[in-house]
Amino acid sequence: MSAKSEVDSGRIELLEALRQAEKTWNVLAPRYGVTNPNPPWKTSLSAICDCLAASGALPTLDRRRAEDELAESVYSDVPVPERQLLALVHVMLSRSLLDESDLANRMRAVRTRLESA
Amino acid sequence: MSHTHPPGNGGADQGHAAPMVEEITDFEVLEIAVRELAIEHGLFTAEDHRRFTEWTESIGPAAGSRLVAKAWTDPAFKARVMEDAVKACKEIGVDWAEPTGFGTPSDYMNLRVLEDTPTLHHVIVCTLCSCYPRPLLGMSPEWYRTTNYRRRLVRWPRQVLAEFGLILPPEVEVRIEDSNQKCRFMVLPVRPEGTENWTEEQLAEIVTRDCMIGVALPRLDRTADVHPVHKARRPVQSSTHSGEARHERKE
DSSP states (O other), X not given: OOXXXXXXXXXXXXXXXXXXXXXXXXXXXXXXXXXXXXXXXXXXXXXXXXXXXXXXXXXXXXXXXXXXXXHTTTTTXXXXXXXXXXXXXXXXXXXXXXXXXXXXXXXXXXXXXXXXX | OOOOXXXXXXXXXXXXXXXXOSSOOHHHHHHHHHXXXXXXXXXXXXXXXXXXXXXXXXXXXXXXXXXXXXXXXXXXXXXXXXXXXXXXHGGGTOOTTTXXXXXXXXXXXXXXXXXXXXXXXXXXXXXXXXXXXXXXXOSOOHHHHSHXXXXXXXXXXXXXXXXTTOOOOTTSEEEEXXXXXXXXXXXXXXXXXXXXXXXXXXHHHHOOHHHXXXXXXXXXXXXXXXXXXXXXXXXXXXXXXXHHHHHHHHO
């Protein structure tokens, strides 16, 4: 089958907190009576993946290999599409395309912005 | 906004699905944060992202259904499909060069259409990752991406097809085509008997996504991918002028 992706499969503290929050779409959608099978960020996630591949920053095959490995290990208990998002961010952090503390800070800023609306 | 939701149902109106959950999840926040940082780091631009998002939301299996229906009814078109499928796609309004002018990195501009016969059935898979003819079929279904499907289909094709409810007789050869980085595939199923006088539009309705992957066969009673058409509550009468129609509704 596929070759190893060389992704670091160590746990990432920031993503672990999300994984354990049990706020995945398959839990939330029925709670709010929403029938849309996908969360609002799903298409944007696909576009991020395409953009990263188009720019050469993260080739599709590398990302998919890493996603497969992480899906069977670190994020095996997380449903799709949250698993795709966590795996993508995991790979980006592993490859230093993102910094974990920068990401944590930005997440706080984004939440503040969204909640102020 | 005066619109309020009754307590206890999480925002769903009686009999209507709520448009979206009423809380901001960490996953939503994470996706936005990653996108913003990636743009700031120069990995891609906001315009790139907007363009790919727009393209992703514009694709679906309907284009593939139209291609199959046209190939069934137009032998010359079918010959062009078998000769150069990417070029033939333009005749049904699909340009594989979208959205960048040279396609997407995940959809190499090389498509081969696999023609089924009464004794040969094709199924597509991507054992390596999740290669899929997105310009024609839209985003791949989740099961197509699973290692379960990808690993088992090539080893035990008839067993996996049976799990989709497709049991083929032993005299039908099953051929699995493994997509790769250089080529995409889709299946041209056999036109079902009983559709001889059907229009292209009628035929397209029975060519579902799964038929073009190869895990199902077109059936006269099967239109799973076709969205229901909701009748207008106050249809305009085609035999009257618009002004008269408005007048009638006022009364």
